[in-house]
Amino acid sequence: MVVWILSGISLIYYLGSNIQSTFFQKYWFKFVVGFVVTLQIVSVSLLIGAILSLVIALARNSKQKIFAWPAYAYVYFFRGTPLIAQTFLIYYGAGSFRHELEAVGLWTFFREAWYCVILAFSLNTSAYQAEILRGAILNVPKGQWEGASALGLSRPVTFFKVILPQALMVALRPYGNEIILMIKGSAIASIVTIYDLMGETRRAYSRSYDFQAYIWAAVLYLLIVETLRRVWDKIEARLTRHLKR
Amino acid sequence: MRVLRMAAAAVAVLAAVGGAQAKDWSKVRIGTEGAYPPFNNMTANGDLVGFDIDVAKALCEEMKVECEFVISDWDGIIPGLQAGKFDAIIASMSITDERKEKVDFTNKYYNTPPAIAVLKESKLAGTTDADLDGAKLGAQSASTHSNYAEEKLSSASLSLYPTAEEYKLDLSSGRLDAVIDDVVVLSEWLGTEDGTCCKILGTLTPDPVINGEGAGIAIRKDDGELKEMFNKALETILANGKYKEINDTYFTFDVYGG
Incomplete structure (x- = not known):
C-alpha cells in the first residue's frame, strides 16, 4: 500500500514538474484533440451499435429460422474476426471498388475515413452488444412473461416495459466492459488516418522520442475509465434500488 | 524482496552497460x-x-x-x-x-529531394502551398516528409499513414489528391504495375531544418x-x-x- 501511494505521489510530481517542459508545451493540444476524437468515435459508434444490437438480439432470439440464422451469422462473423481487419477491409476494400460505389452513389460515404471508421466500429460493437443483450434477456425468468401476459399486456409492451428493464440490470456490467474495450480499441482508427488519443501519442513519441508521451496517454485513458466506473456505480445503484433491504 | 532483487539486477545491467568504456x-x-x-x-x-x-x-x-x-x-x-x-x-x-x-x-x-505524386488525370497545377490549397495530401507518419507537409504545405489537408503502402492505395483509389515522399521512393513505385495510375507532379526544394x-x-x-x-x-x-x-x-x- 505504501509503495502504491509513494509511486502515485511520484507520478503526480513527475507530471507536474513536466507541465513547463517543451514536450508538454508543444504537444498538449494534440493530446486534447486526440482525446476528443477518441470520445467521439466511441460514443457515436456505441450509440449506433446499441440501436442495431436491439434488432439483432431480437432476431437472434426469434423462433423463426429466417431471422435467427442471419443474426447468428452476423454475430459469428463480427466477433470472430479482429476489429483491425474489419476496419482495414471496409476502408481499403471500399477504395478498390470506387467505380462500383460511385455508380450507386455510395462513394461520397466511403470516401471519408471518418464514416468508414464509424461504420466498422458500429457493426463490430453491435455484434458484441447483441450477445450481451440476448444473454440478459434470456436471464429474465419466464414467469415474468407469463405474469405480464396474465395481466393482459401485449408482447411489445411486455418486452419494453417489463423484460428490458430487468435485462438491462444484468447487462450493465458487461456493457461497461464493452465500452472500455471500445475506448482502447479506437487506437485502430489511426491505420486509416483518423488520429485518436493513441495515434496522437505515437505521433508525439515518434517526433520527440520522449517517453512521457505514453505516461500522459495512460493518465488520460485512466481518467476516462475511472469516470465511467463511477457513473456505472451510480447507474447500478439506481437500477437496483428496489432490491435494497 | 522480489522488487529488491529486480532493482539489483537493473543496477547490475546499468553498470555493465556504463562500464564498457573502451569498446571493441x-x-x-x-x-x-x-x-x-x-x-x-x-x-x-x-x-x-x-x-x-x-x-x-x-x-x-x-x-x-x-x-x-x-x-x-x-x-x-x-x-x-x-x-x-x-x-x-x-x-x-x-x-x-x-x-x-x-x-x-x-x-x-x-x-535526394522530396516530391509530390498525383493521379495522371489530376488537375493540380504545381507543388506550391497555394497550388495545393484544399487538396488532400497523404504522407507516412513520423517521416520528414510529413513534417514538411505540416509546416510548408499547411493549406492542404494532411492524412498520415503507418507505411508507404497505405497512402499508395488511397492515392490510386482517389481518396487522396496527392502524396509526398522521397522522389526515389515515388519513382520506384510509379515504375511498377500498381503505380500506373499516377505520375510525379514535381520535386520540392528541401528545407534544411525539416529535411536535414x-x-x-x-x-x-x-x-x-x-x-x-x-x-x-x-x-x-x-x-x-x-x-x-x-x-x-x-x-x-x-x-x-x-
Whole structure:
C-alpha cells in the first residue's frame, strides 16, 4: 500500500514538474484533440451499435429460422474476426471498388475515413452488444412473461416495459466492459488516418522520442475509465434500488 | 524482496552497460527498417537488399569489421539504438536537429529531394502551398516528409499513414489528391504495375531544418569512435569508386547530391 501511494505521489510530481517542459508545451493540444476524437468515435459508434444490437438480439432470439440464422451469422462473423481487419477491409476494400460505389452513389460515404471508421466500429460493437443483450434477456425468468401476459399486456409492451428493464440490470456490467474495450480499441482508427488519443501519442513519441508521451496517454485513458466506473456505480445503484433491504 | 532483487539486477545491467568504456568494434550490429524500397527492403526469401544495405556492407568491409543486420520498426528505431539493440542505424534516416538531440550522425551518405505524386488525370497545377490549397495530401507518419507537409504545405489537408503502402492505395483509389515522399521512393513505385495510375507532379526544394542535410548513419552519442570509423570509410568509398558502383546498380542518376 505504501509503495502504491509513494509511486502515485511520484507520478503526480513527475507530471507536474513536466507541465513547463517543451514536450508538454508543444504537444498538449494534440493530446486534447486526440482525446476528443477518441470520445467521439466511441460514443457515436456505441450509440449506433446499441440501436442495431436491439434488432439483432431480437432476431437472434426469434423462433423463426429466417431471422435467427442471419443474426447468428452476423454475430459469428463480427466477433470472430479482429476489429483491425474489419476496419482495414471496409476502408481499403471500399477504395478498390470506387467505380462500383460511385455508380450507386455510395462513394461520397466511403470516401471519408471518418464514416468508414464509424461504420466498422458500429457493426463490430453491435455484434458484441447483441450477445450481451440476448444473454440478459434470456436471464429474465419466464414467469415474468407469463405474469405480464396474465395481466393482459401485449408482447411489445411486455418486452419494453417489463423484460428490458430487468435485462438491462444484468447487462450493465458487461456493457461497461464493452465500452472500455471500445475506448482502447479506437487506437485502430489511426491505420486509416483518423488520429485518436493513441495515434496522437505515437505521433508525439515518434517526433520527440520522449517517453512521457505514453505516461500522459495512460493518465488520460485512466481518467476516462475511472469516470465511467463511477457513473456505472451510480447507474447500478439506481437500477437496483428496489432490491435494497 | 522480489522488487529488491529486480532493482539489483537493473543496477547490475546499468553498470555493465556504463562500464564498457573502451569498446571493441570488431563486430557492429546495424539497425534497419527493411520496408523502404529501393533503399532497404526484404526479398521474398527474407533477404535484406537495397541501396542502404549495399552501402552498409561496403562500409563494413572498408572498416574491416563484421556486420550484422537487425530489423526494427521505423517508430521504434531510435529507441532501439539507445537501448543498445544495435550500434548504428543505416536506414535512410534524414539528419535533422530534432533527431540530433537524441543521437549522433555521421556525414550524409545520400541526399535526394522530396516530391509530390498525383493521379495522371489530376488537375493540380504545381507543388506550391497555394497550388495545393484544399487538396488532400497523404504522407507516412513520423517521416520528414510529413513534417514538411505540416509546416510548408499547411493549406492542404494532411492524412498520415503507418507505411508507404497505405497512402499508395488511397492515392490510386482517389481518396487522396496527392502524396509526398522521397522522389526515389515515388519513382520506384510509379515504375511498377500498381503505380500506373499516377505520375510525379514535381520535386520540392528541401528545407534544411525539416529535411536535414540528407540521410546519415545514426550512432549513440557516446560512440564517437565508431562515428569516426564510419566517416572515414564513407570518404574512402566515395573516393575509390565503390559508392558510384552501388549508386549505378540502383539509380540512373547521382543520389549523393550537392
